[in-house]
Amino acid sequence: MSIGRKKLFLLDMDGTIYLSDRLFDGSAEFLSLVKEKGGKYVFLTNNSSRGTDAYIEKLRRMGVETGPEDYLTSADALIRDLQKRGEDLLWYVGGTRSLISQLRSAGVRVADGREEAQGVILGYDTELSYEKLENCCILLNAGVPYLATHPDLVCPTWYGSAPDCGSVIEMLHTCTGRRPRIIGKPEPSMALLAMEKFGFSKEETCLLGDRVYTDIACGANAGIDTAFLLSGEGIPADIEKYGVRPTWIFPDIRAVLEELKKA
Secondary structure, eight states, X not given: OOGGGOSEEEEXXXXXXXXXXXXXXXXXXXXXXXXXXXXXXXXXXXXXSSOHHHHHHHHHHTTOOOOGGGEEEHHHHHHHHHHHHTOOOOEEEESOHHHHHHHHHTTOOBOSSSTTOOEEEEOOOTTOOHHXXXXXXXXXXXXXXXXESOOOOEEEETTEEEEOHHHHHHHHHHHHOOOOEEOSTTSSHHHHHHHHHHTOOSTTEEEEESOIIIIIHHHHHHTOEEEEETTSXXXXXXXXXXXXXXXXEESSHHHXXXXXXXX
């Protein structure tokens, strides 16, 4: 099946349809065409620093109207994972106030401080402090359970790259020798959850992203076709570097749009 005949498109965001506050050429038209053809798009983002409302407002400022049903985040996948496993621990969260609020709203127990915590959850923390890093080190050295929303090393910005959750994971590994259980991409849970939620088969689904080691690996692990877009962090050499081969490679979302038009 060609990419133009897919029905469910799972889309990474930053580096795939926009960069910082700049919507890529063809993104809005691509999203509209998917709907016109009777398909569905879902944004899959590893960024756990903000809730769905922030993404809805960000895309609205770019001229794209979306709703809560159009998103699945690594925080959603984390909450689903904790609920399925029944892990009712008191978690120390190395993340933003937004992530903490999302977890608490879903019934996840979040510690007010390090002293009573029974485990560590690490997310993309734009409010990171040395105190948080030290608290994580103390808890990890004590051997508590350790989860992370995603392993992205950097977050693409208009000025280049900024440290993401994966960079903090490496920092903590240097200090403690511990590595977390990853929840978001490259794990397949977000893609599988999207197919289950919206009722599409693996054959009908394609994941589009700009990172081989998270986006494309997630699709591969979920058993679905993938499109590697060269508009963000990733470069062609990453395919050999990470040993994950996408189904298709495109320069950008405009090129994918043209394939949809042909179909």
